[in-house]
Amino acid sequence: MESINTKCLIIGSGPAGYTAAIYASRANLSPVLYEGLQPGGQLTTTTDVENFPGYPEGVNGFDMMEDFRNQALRFNADIRSGIVTDVDFSNRPFVAKIDDGTVVNAETIIICSGASAKYLGLADEKTFSGRGVSACATCDGFFYRGKTVAVVGGGDTACEEASYLANLAKKVYMIVRKDYLRASKAMQNRVEGIDNIEILYNTNTVGLSGEKTLKKAQLVRFAGTESEEHFEIDIDGFFLAIGHHPNTEFLAGKIELDDKGFIVTKNGTTSTSVEGVFAAGDVADPNYQQAIVAAGSGCKAALDAERFIANHRM
Numbered sequence: 178m179e180s181i182n183t184k185c186l187i188i189g190s191g192p193a194g195y196t197a198a199i200y201a202s203r204a205n206l207s208p209v210l211y212e213g214l215q216p217g218g219q220l221t222t223t224t225d226v227e228n229f230p231g232y233p234e235g236v237n238g239f240d241m242m243e244d245f246r247n248q249a250l251r252f253n254a255d256i257r258s259g260i261v262t263d264v265d266f267s268n269r270p271f272v273a274k275i276d277d278g279t280v281v282n283a284e285t286i287i288i289c290s291g292a293s294a295k296y297l298g299l300a301d302e303k304t305f306s307g308r309g310v311s312a313c314a315t316c317d318g319f320f321y322r323g324k325t326v327a328v329v330g331g332g333d334t335a336c337e338e339a340s341y342l343a344n345l346a347k348k349v350y351m352i353v354r355k356d357y358l359r360a361s362k363a364m365q366n367r368v369e370g371i372d373n374i375e376i377l378y379n380t381n382t383v384g385l386s387g388e389k390t391l392k393k394a395q396l397v398r399f400a401g402t403e404s405e406e407h408f409e410i411d412i413d414g415f416f417l418a419i420g421h422h423p424n425t426e427f428l429a430g431k432i433e434l435d436d437k438g439f440i441v442t443k444n445g446t447t448s449t450s451v452e453g454v455f456a457a458g459d460v461a462d463p464n465y466q467q468a469i470v471a472a473g474s475g476c477k478a479a480l481d482a483e484r485f486i487a488n489h490r491m
């Protein structure tokens with residue numbers, strides 16, 4: 178079993194993790210970064226990122242994360258594959274266990290484990306998982322060329338996924354539970370301007386059905402009112418885009434989390450309830466969840482870790 182010592186362990190590899198690695202490397206902290214389940218994070222499954230400053234023509238999310246990673250490697254960050262399965266914050270150095278059996282002893286830890294897609298909680302979602310149900314249009318949209326699909330949600334993610342799918346599929350329904358889209362005006366305008374997108378407002382999904390693969394969704398419009406109406410749509414694909422939950426399961430009971438599971442940070446810093454443990458990116462951000470914000474907080478976390486080490490003369 179390998180045991181390694183580091184001044185700074187970074188958990189996670191989205192814009193926050195890689196940015197923290199760039200800053201921590203340049204500050205001579207020789208960080209070790211574990212990439213987690215999805216190297217590069219959620220942006221590797223998006224299409225074009227059009228709002229990250231510095232890319233006037235937009236940039237592919239996967240390519241952008243490769244650039245972040247290469248920049249961290251250029252400053253000799255030790256980037257490794259693996260998932261952190263357990264942490265012990267009771268003493269310094271902190272101890273983290275990796276799924277391959279490696280034990281990391283770290284003077285500081287920066288948690289950037291991000292967030293994962295939410296599901297509605299219908300039993301049928303599991304039944305048709307991989308056979309029509311997906312939470313990633315860019316990963317699975319290819320299988321629905323010329324077919325009919327539905328996207329659930331009315332936020333920016335749902336609009337982005339619907340407009341991406343509209344280029345491949347014959348028809349895209351958006352299933353929106355309110356009578357308006359929560360997405361930014363630019364994204365609303367985009368989906369409203371695409372002919373093969375039909376938005377079903379005030380509508381919820383109550384079931385999915387099919388045989389080997391998904392064939393129909395059972396919907397209810399105006400639930401609980403006099404106008405309540407039940408109907409079905411024929412679909413081949415059902416894409417969830419209803420937000421994300423933070424990846425903090427491995428931290429339960431070890432650090433302060435809010436009621437939704439996000440890591441609580443203090444007074445505009447990246448400090449957590451455990452001195453020497455910092456958090457950055459979507460895992461500590463219930464409000465913004467933007468790549469540029471995550472990158473900025475990764476920078477702050479590396480600076481906070483550097484100052485912590487200097488103040489504690491490690």
Ligand code: NDP
Pocket residue numbers: 227228297329330331332333334335337353354355358359361418419420421464465466467
């Ligand atoms: P949001 O939380 O913004 O939107 C979630 C959507 O899903 C809302 O319409 C919500 O409905 C709906 N929803 C939630 N739970 C359910 C449910 N159980 N049943 C039906 N519908 C449900 O999440 P996003 O992932 O869209 O966006 C997260 C953040 O990332 C936002 O800040 C967004 O701006 C940002 N983002 C930005 C992008 C960009 O700028 N290009 C791209 C993607 C995301 P309701 O409104 O009724 O609550």
